Amino acid sequence: MELDDYTSDARFVSRLTRETLALILAGGQGSRLYELTQWRAKPSVYFGGKLRIIDFPLSNCLNSGLRRIGVLTQYKAHSLIRHLVHGWTGFRPSSREFVEILPASQRIGGEWYRGTADAVYQNLDIIRTHEPKYVLILAGDHVYKMDYGPLLAAHAGREADMSVCCIEVPIEEAAGALGVMTVDDTGRVIAFDEKPENPTPIPGQSELCLASMGNYVFNTDFLYEQTIKDADMPNTTHDFGRDIIPSIIDKYHIYAYPFRDPETSEQAYWRDVGTLDAFWEANMELISVTPQLNLYDNRWPILSSQEQLPPAKFVFDEPGRRGEAIQSMVSAGCVVSGSSVHRSLLFSGVKVNSFSTVSDSVIMPEVEISRHCHIRSAIVDRGTLVPEGMEIGVDHDADRERGFRVTDKGITLVTPEMLDQSIHFTR
Numbered sequence: 001m002e003l004d005d006y007t008s009d010a011r012f013v014s015r016l017t018r019e020t021l022a023l024i025l026a027g028g029q030g031s032r033l034y035e036l037t038q039w040r041a042k043p044s045v046y047f048g049g050k051l052r053i054i055d056f057p058l059s060n061c062l063n064s065g066l067r068r069i070g071v072l073t074q075y076k077a078h079s080l081i082r083h084l085v086h087g088w089t090g091f092r093p094s095s096r097e098f099v100e101i102l103p104a105s106q107r108i109g110g111e112w113y114r115g116t117a118d119a120v121y122q123n124l125d126i127i128r129t130h131e132p133k134y135v136l137i138l139a140g141d142h143v144y145k146m147d148y149g150p151l152l153a154a155h156a157g158r159e160a161d162m163s164v165c166c167i168e169v170p171i172e173e174a175a176g177a178l179g180v181m182t183v184d185d186t187g188r189v190i191a192f193d194e195k196p197e198n199p200t201p202i203p204g205q206s207e208l209c210l211a212s213m214g215n216y217v218f219n220t221d222f223l224y225e226q227t228i229k230d231a232d233m234p235n236t237t238h239d240f241g242r243d244i245i246p247s248i249i250d251k252y253h254i255y256a257y258p259f260r261d262p263e264t265s266e267q268a269y270w271r272d273v274g275t276l277d278a279f280w281e282a283n284m285e286l287i288s289v290t291p292q293l294n295l296y297d298n299r300w301p302i303l304s305s306q307e308q309l310p311p312a313k314f315v316f317d318e319p320g321r322r323g324e325a326i327q328s329m330v331s332a333g334c335v336v337s338g339s340s341v342h343r344s345l346l347f348s349g350v351k352v353n354s355f356s357t358v359s360d361s362v363i364m365p366e367v368e369i370s371r372h373c374h375i376r377s378a379i380v381d382r383g384t385l386v387p388e389g390m391e392i393g394v395d396h397d398a399d400r401e402r403g404f405r406v407t408d409k410g411i412t413l414v415t416p417e418m419l420d421q422s423i424h425f426t427r
Helices: 010-018 031-037 055-063 078-087 116-121 124-130 148-157 220-231 240-248 276-285 396-401
Strands: 020-025 068-073 098-103 134-139 162-170 180-183 189-193 208-219 254-258 313-315 324-326 335-337 340-342 357-359 374-376 378-380 412-414
Touching: 010 020, 010 148, 020 055, 020 116, 020 124, 020 148, 031 276, 031 412, 055 068, 055 134, 068 078, 068 124, 078 098, 116 124, 116 134, 116 220, 116 240, 124 220, 134 148, 134 220, 148 162, 148 208, 148 254, 162 240, 180 254, 189 240, 189 254, 208 220, 208 240, 220 240, 276 378, 374 378
Parallel strands: 020 068, 020 134, 068 098, 162 254, 313 335, 324 340, 340 357, 357 374, 378 412
Antiparallel strands: 134 208, 162 208, 180 189, 180 208
């Protein structure tokens, strides 16, 4: 039976979403983002001019009709928790709608979350209080738009014990970074390797492999059984990809669910922005005329906590001193004063002072760029004050001498601490 056959009944899908509890795993450290996650968890990192990465799975849940959501936090979670409290707690508990924050709190055995499976295991008592028929487990650190309804329908229609969302990615992108699976002709998972150095290619497509998105659907009783079993096992890392999935594929019905564009059936947009280069590239894609990720789609809005800020402003119109932004995204509260911004994203409250230029860069909230600065191919973290006359991304050797981080692809990361501005913010 084709997957589409399971999703044709809207009432069936609606019932499934009401019977599902979504859990977003948002405790990731994001170490490959280096100083960008020095004061925040990866899901709390800013993205797309006005959003945070966690806003994508949360918005996907609401747009899919899922309104019972738990967010599991751990690593440097203050920034993330504050974002959730400010923007994602306006639900009606009386209507069984909520976003609950589930921090690592040593509820069982005095341990912090030791892995993705352990994070769920330590909250089994909370899951039981909601009595879901299905549990949808989502990675909190990827950028994509997805309707989870058809996934749930396919899972129920196949009578699966567990379903794993998957996407085709280049082998070099998955190597050492993503879980990789092999499936048979029916879509059943027959092999699973967590972050292999040499991923198994898709038959007939030697440059691609089938990678896990970190999104899973479990029958609730099966989830209880497997996480409890894993918790009692010796020599386990308590991880779904590394431990649980490989141990169950031979005995149970584990199916892959391919993530495709519902209108074209082609590969859907999905980005793991886990490295500085990938993060910069995904942001830069947004400023193209017709980006794959459409943030202006009112049918599937990406929601977020919004500060009340004045409109962006562009001032001065003189030769050599003109406030302008070309092929860029400029958020509320920004002031571009007698300066030029090209192919860049300015988050809220950014100030670019006269005679400065910014190109091909991601400028986080509340950054101030002083006069006569030149910034190129850079990521500038929140709250940074760029001193007058400074050049960033122009001479990489000079960048390194100042203590800035320069990636293999030539992207320069600047944080307040690198400029001896030890503000230690947790925003």
